[in-house]
Amino acid sequence: MKRLLYRLKTAPYFTGLILFLTILALNVVIQTPARFFSAANINSLVAKNLPLILITMSQGLLMMSGVIDFSVGVQVSLSNVIAIMIPQSLGLPIWVGWLCAVAGCVAVSAFNGFITTYLRIPVLLSCYSMVFVVKGLNVLIMPKPQGSVPPVIYKTYDSVLLGFLPFSALILAAVLLFWLYLKRTAFAKALYATGGNLRHAYSSGINTSAVRMKVYLIAGVINGIAGLCMTAMTASGDPNAGEVYGLKTVAACILGGISMSGGWGTLSCALYGALLLILTQNGVSNLFNFLSRAIPGFSVTNYWQNFASDLIILLALILTVFTNKAMMGSIKKQADYLALGGKRNEA
C-alpha cells in the first residue's frame, strides 16, 4: 500500500490526477451519479470534446520534447476545412479529402518544426507567426462556415457501442495505445532527453533536431485526426473555430503536470489536464442550471459561467504548485535514500 502510494506520488501525472479526481467528484455531486455516469452523458462529454483532448495530447508530446506550439488550434481548423472543401468543390471522394486533411496538418507541423529546429527561431514566436499563416490559409480555403458530411459519418461518431462504449472513446484509446507503444521505444528516451537538456542530449549522441522534427510530425498527424473528429462532430466546416484551443492546450498540459521546460510528463498528464478543463466547464454550467432551478429568481448571464470556469482554472493552476511540491519532495526523499545505499521503491 505504502509502495503504491509512493509510486502514485512520484508519477508525473500525480498533479493532474488529484485535480481531475477533485473536479470529477464535484461534477458527480452536482449532477447526481446516475445522471453523470449514464452512457448518453459520457458519450456527449467525450464526443463533444475529443478534438480538445487530442490536441492537448499533441501539445503534451511537444512540451515533453521542450517546444510549444500554439498553432495546434488553427491546425484543427485547417484539417476541418480541407476535409470539407476537397469533396465539396473538387468532387473527389471523401476519403481523399480526409487524407489530404491529415497531410495538410503534417505539412504545417513539419514546416513549423523546420523553422524552430533548423532555423532556430525562438519557439514562442515561430508558432505565433504560424498561427497567422494557418489562420489565413483556413479563410483562403473556406471563406465562411459552410459544408456538410454524409449522415453515416456523424452518426457513427456519435454512436455508443455495446450500450456503454462511446465510439469517440475508441479513437482516444487508439492514440493512448500508440503512446504506450512509443513509450517503450528508444525514441521516447531520446524525446525525454532532448526535452530535459538539449545540450546534454546532443553531446550524448542524440540527433536532437531529428527527434524534435519527428515529434512535430507525430503531433501533426494527431492534429489532423483531431480536425477530422471536429468535422464528424459538427458535420460542417468553420475556418475560425479552432483558434481558441491554441493556448488552452498549453494551460491544460500544465494543469496535467507536464513541465513547461520539457523532459517531464506523460500523455496521461495531457489527458487529465484536458478532462479537467472539460469537466470544469461542464460542472460550472450544470451548477448554474441547478442554482437557477433551486433558487427562484436566480438568473445569471452566460458571462458569469465563463468567468467562474476561468477563475477555477486559474485557481487550479495555482494548486498545481502545491501538488508539484509534494511530488518533488518525495522524489528527493527517494533519491537521498538511494544515495545512502537503499533499494528502489522502499522508501
Next chain:
Amino acid sequence: MKHKNFAGSLQRFVQGHVVFMAFLMALAVFCVNIILNPRSLNRNAFGSILALTSLLALSGAGQTMVVITGSGIDLSAGSIMSLTAILSVQLMNGANQHIGLCIVISVALGALLGLCNGIGVTKIKLPSMIITYAMSNVITRLQFIVTEGKPTGSAAPALSAALSYRVLGLFPAILFYCVVLSVLLFVLLRHMKYGKRLYLLGDSHSVAHYTGIANDRMVLLTYVLAGILYGVAGLIGAGYFAYVTCGMLDVYTMRSIVAVVIGGAVLTGGKGTYFGTIAGALFMVVLSNCLAVLSVRDCVQNIIMGLVIIGVLTLYNRDKSVRQ
C-alpha cells in the same frame, strides 16, 4: 569563399544594429508602398501611421520591461488595456468631469492586475506565460460581466481632442506622449539603478542574486510597472478610438510582443531597448498599412504577415546552435 565572408559580415552587421535595421525595414516597406500606390502618400495616411505606431509603442512599453527581466512574456497586456479602456469610457460617458478619476482608476487597476501577475510569477513560480494567460482570460470575462457584453458611453471630448489633435496638421498629439514616455523609459532603464539591475537580472538570475539583488522583488516591481503602463495605454487607446467594444485592444498583446522582439529584445532576457520596440512597432504598422493599401484580402494579409515575421526573425533573432 569571399561571398561567404561577405554574408558573414552582413549578418554580423545586421545583428549588431537591430534597431537601425528595424527602422530601415520599415522605411523600405513604406517606399514599396508609395511606389505601388503613390496616392497613399498623403498627410492623413502618414498621420494615422504615426498615431497607430505610438499606440502600439505605448502598449509595448510594459512588455519591453517584462521581456528584459527574462522571466518570459506577458499575455495579459491587451486584456488589461481593454479593461481600463472599457471602464474609463463607461465612467467618462462623453463628459469631461471624470477624466482625473479615470486616470487614477486606470493606474490603480493596472497596478493591481500587474501585482497579481507578479505574485503569480515570483511567489507561486508558475511560468509567466501560463499565469498571465489565465489572468487575461479572467480579465476578459470581467469585461463582459461589467458591461453585459455591450459597453456604453464614449470617451471625454477633451481627452479625445488632446490625443487626436494634429500638430501642424501632420503629427498626431499621441506621438508626443509616446516621445515623453520613451525619454522617461530611457532614463529609467539606462541611467537609474533600477534599469541597471533589470538588465543584470535578465542576463543571469543567479549572478544577479549573488550580486545582492532581490530578484523576486525586482520582477514583482517590473510586473506592477508594466501593469500601470498597460492601464495608461488602455486609457489612451480609449481616448484615441473614442468608442470601445469588449476585448477590442486584446490584439495588442501579441502585436506588442512581436514589436518588442523585432526591436531586438531576446525572450531569454537581458537585451532590448524601448527604442527598439518603437522601431518594431513602426515596422508592424507600416507593413499592415501597406497590405491594407494594396487591398489584399484579410486572410492573405495574415499569411504575408506571418511569413514576414518568420523571415525577419530568421535574419537576426535565432537561438544559439546546440553545438556552440
